[in-house]
Amino acid sequence: MKLVAWIFCILLIAKSLAVVESPTSTLAVAADYYSSKHDYNQSLDLWTKVYTSQPQSVEAMLKVSELELLIKGHETAQQTILQFLHKQKNILSPYVIKDIQGRLWIMQNRFIKDESQSLYLQAITKIKLLDFSQGLALLNQSIALENGNLLVLQAKTNCEKKLGLFNKFYETLKLASSVVEMNRDWSESLLEAQYYFKDYGDMVTWFELQVKSTLSPRQRLASGMALIEKGQEKEGAFLLSQLHDSGKRSPVFPILWYGLGRVLIKQPATIGAGVQYLERFLSATGQVDTLSIDGWDPYRSLEKVPEVKAWLADIKQIP
Numbered sequence: 174m175k176l177v178a179w180i181f182c183i184l185l186i187a188k189s190l191a192v193v194e195s196p197t198s199t200l201a202v203a204a205d206y207y208s209s210k211h212d213y214n215q216s217l218d219l220w221t222k223v224y225t226s227q228p229q230s231v232e233a234m235l236k237v238s239e240l241e242l243l244i245k246g247h248e249t250a251q252q253t254i255l256q257f258l259h260k261q262k263n264i265l266s267p268y269v270i271k272d273i274q275g276r277l278w279i280m281q282n283r284f285i286k287d288e289s290q291s292l293y294l295q296a297i298t299k300i301k302l303l304d305f306s307q308g309l310a311l312l313n314q315s316i317a318l319e320n321g322n323l324l325v326l327q328a329k330t331n332c333e334k335k336l337g338l339f340n341k342f343y344e345t346l347k348l349a350s351s352v353v354e355m356n357r358d359w360s361e362s363l364l365e366a367q368y369y370f371k372d373y374g375d376m377v378t379w380f381e382l383q384v385k386s387t388l389s390p391r392q393r394l395a396s397g398m399a400l401i402e403k404g405q406e407k408e409g410a411f412l413l414s415q416l417h418d419s420g421k422r423s424p425v426f427p428i429l430w431y432g433l434g435r436v437l438i439k440q441p442a443t444i445g446a447g448v449q450y451l452e453r454f455l456s457a458t459g460q461v462d463t464l465s466i467d468g469w470d471p472y473r474s475l476e477k478v479p480e481v482k483a484w485l486a487d488i489k490q491i492p
Contacts, residue, residue, distance in 0.1 A: 247321030289319035364395035365471035427457035428472040
């Protein structure tokens with residue numbers, strides 16, 4: 174019943190977002206009538222016809238997507254909204270786009286099946302007791318009943334990471350990649366997992382599409398490291414230097430010193446600074462806790478120690 178009440182609430186407030194005149198046709202009136210009688214299939218059929226005739230109507234699109242969520246599930250509803258945003262991105266105002274994205278985020282965090290929600294709540298209890306294996310088993314059952322629910326996916330990634338199941342962790346993150354831009358935490362986690370699995374090209378492609386001034390420190394760090402790995406060392410080092418120069422405004426990431434040092438030791442004029450950064454990085458690797466970002470080390474810092482020692486040894490042999 175809570176879901177039904179929520180559906181009706183969303184359908185009512187959706188009208189405030191219409192970019193064309195609110196649908197008032199006989200079909201729209203009939204569609205609302207069938208919703209009031211809980212005949213959601215008939216209501217969806219009629220609202221789909223309204224939306225087809227008024228493809229720029231935010232209200233019609235939201236009503237279709239909300240009814241699809243109830244009847245067909247998260248993935249279908251999500252696809253309807255994302256396709257609308259793609260087609261209308263040059264027409265909608267930034268405010269309306271942000272509002273629609275916010276509604277999609279809320280929608281994807283809602284449960285539509287009581288059994289799925291019950292399994293999720295049982296999993297959370299296990300997780301609080303640090304029983305991540307049992308928690309993950311319950312979450313797998315929950316997501317099987319309600320594919321695309323972001324609350325379940327987020328808890329699932331946390332368990333997989335805690336258990337060291339990084340391949341599964343990455344695959345779960347990618348399941349939410351379509352809406353990851355609507356939440357910075359998800360975006361940061363996906364970028365770091367992409368670095369861990371050496372998907373540098375995808376990271377650079379993402380970075381090139383971003384408004385650079387809006388990036389978080391972790392997004393800048395991941396993007397800078399990916400640029401360096403792809404041979405765009407000047408651009409990568411510039412991003413990392415911005416983080417370094419921001420001082421107390423940004424958290425300290427030892428991998429930052431590795432990235433800067435790796436680039437700077439290649440030029441005679443900056444080799445001294447590069448050595449200092451690399452030595453600082455080696456010192457930080459002696460304290461494993463400093464390498465952890467959100468519970469793991471996506472940059473494989475300890476694996477970089479042998480090559481850094483080799484670079485420094487070679488430099489010391491230079492006359």
